Amino acid sequence: MIASVNINVADIRAESKFRSERISQALFNELVELLEERDGYCRIKSRDDFEGWIDRRFITQHESYGHNEPYLVINNLAAGYEKAD
Secondary structure, eight states: OEEEEOSSEEEEESSSSTTSOEEEEEETTOEEEEEEEETTEEEEEETTOOEEEEEGGGEEEESOOOTTSOOOOOSSOOOOOSSOO
16 A cells, blocks of 8 residues: 655654664655554555655555546656646
């Protein structure tokens, strides 16, 4: 399942514990893949292939990003249009 980070910076930890080693960080609105959930933490895989644990409060799950749903822009620059063509 796909999720996005809902806080400015979320620590990615080696284990599902607050005192566990921080192995990376994920930024606001970054998409991650949810792999497992345990003890208030979710094991994720980030876009740059880091696997680790993020506090469950810091991610928002998404069922899917289909063609009939709003788009999530993940590039630094993107064109915007008032109407589809």
